Amino acid sequence: MQKGRTNLFGIGTKDVGIDLGTANTLVFIKGKGIVLREPSVVAKNTVTNEIVAVGSAAKNMIGRTPGSIVATRPMKDGVIADFETTTAMIEHYMKEATKASGGSWKKPNVMICVPYGITSVEQRAVIDAARQAGAKDAFTIEEPFAAAIGANLPVWEPTGSMVVDIGGGTTEVAVISLGGIVTSESIRVGGDTMDLAIISYIRKTYNLTIGERTAEAIKIEIGSAKDAVKAEKMDIRGRDLLTGLPKTLEISSEEIVEALRESILQIIEGVKKTLETTPPELSSDVMERGIVLTGGGAMLRNLDKVISDETNMPVFIAEDPLDCVAMGTGKALDNLEVIKKMQVK
Numbered sequence: 001m002q003k004g005r006t007n008l009f010g011i012g013t014k015d016v017g018i019d020l021g022t023a024n025t026l027v028f029i030k031g032k033g034i035v036l037r038e039p040s041v042v043a044k045n046t047v048t049n050e051i052v053a054v055g056s057a058a059k060n061m062i063g064r065t066p067g068s069i070v071a072t073r074p075m076k077d078g079v080i081a082d083f084e085t086t087t088a089m090i091e092h093y094m095k096e097a098t099k100a101s102g103g104s105w106k107k108p109n110v111m112i113c114v115p116y117g118i119t120s121v122e123q124r125a126v127i128d129a130a131r132q133a134g135a136k137d138a139f140t141i142e143e144p145f146a147a148a149i150g151a152n153l154p155v156w157e158p159t160g161s162m163v164v165d166i167g168g169g170t171t172e173v174a175v176i177s178l179g180g181i182v183t184s185e186s187i188r189v190g191g192d193t194m195d196l197a198i199i200s201y202i203r204k205t206y207n208l209t210i211g212e213r214t215a216e217a218i219k220i221e222i223g224s225a226k227d228a229v230k231a232e233k234m235d236i237r238g239r240d241l242l243t244g245l246p247k248t249l250e251i252s253s254e255e256i257v258e259a260l261r262e263s264i265l266q267i268i269e270g271v272k273k274t275l276e277t278t279p280p281e282l283s284s285d286v287m288e289r290g291i292v293l294t295g296g297g298a299m300l301r302n303l304d305k306v307i308s309d310e311t312n313m314p315v316f317i318a319e320d321p322l323d324c325v326a327m328g329t330g331k332a333l334d335n336l337e338v339i340k341k342m343q344v345k
């Protein structure tokens, strides 16, 4: 255990962990837990280049902005698409974290979880952004590793742990042992791809256009990775492509299973590919302990069952799958000395 120190946040070490996800950003403060969760959205005025809003306020602007304001997701697809905006986002969340702890900023160590496989240049840029925003020192941790720590897997032990983190932009599959990622796959399929697949299905089948937020709501409410015993129904609203007018129709969960089939297949392929390249000793550990699903996508109904059927492995959903990466990022601060050795040079 690291020895606590007193600062303006109160008693004890109050270092900060930030899960910079493609869909959501979560901020963890040591000793307090997760203090903030907001969508990773930034609204920018394209004329003045000014940031108008960050987080929930910006998400509400998606699809509703006048021409001069654009609401974007700077981390879309699991990569840093726009560095300047990402920096602004880090600054915003660090300020919000200060407010959330009811104190003024006493420089903390900041651990930032970044998408797996981002370049060392991008990692350094994130570190610089955090330092600029007031961090005493900043470190990065890769997403599947943070997810595994957050899911309480024994990542530091000489045993194989397998995690499948299904986020907004990507799905990351990794086998971890002795504090390192032994084998991994990053698939450009996540919750966003599922939403787009639903939009495309509804358009093709019913000539109805729906927005991304509606598609996400459908996925969360009646989405499933395989047919449920009892089909569920939902009324959805969109714009009829033929008449141009708003229209409501009823869809069933079976249709969403069909719409999501391709995305699910790709996730399964990624899991199988990782298992194929896992050394036998570690595979047998995974067989014994099971595969752990984290990330928001882990909550898609029956996804655990489908992955288990296809791999013949036990599959478990982590407790609080949406929080695993942020919790793991925060907990990694307890092992700062080890994490320091993993940093890009």
Ligand SMILES: Nc1ncnc2c1ncn2[C@@H]1O[C@H](COP(=O)(O)OP(=O)(O)OP(=O)(O)O)[C@@H](O)[C@H]1O
Pocket: 020, 021, 022, 023, 024, 025, 078, 115, 143, 165, 166, 167, 168, 169, 170, 171, 190, 191, 192, 216, 219, 220, 223, 294, 295, 296, 297, 298, 299, 300, 301, 321, 322, 325
């Ligand atoms: N109950 C649910 N069923 C299915 N999907 C869900 C559910 N709840 C949330 N999601 C999806 O989870 C995704 C967000 O997950 P998460 O917050 O773990 O992603 P992220 O960490 O921001 O993304 P990434 O890991 O790609 O950086 C969104 O696509 C959201 O629609």
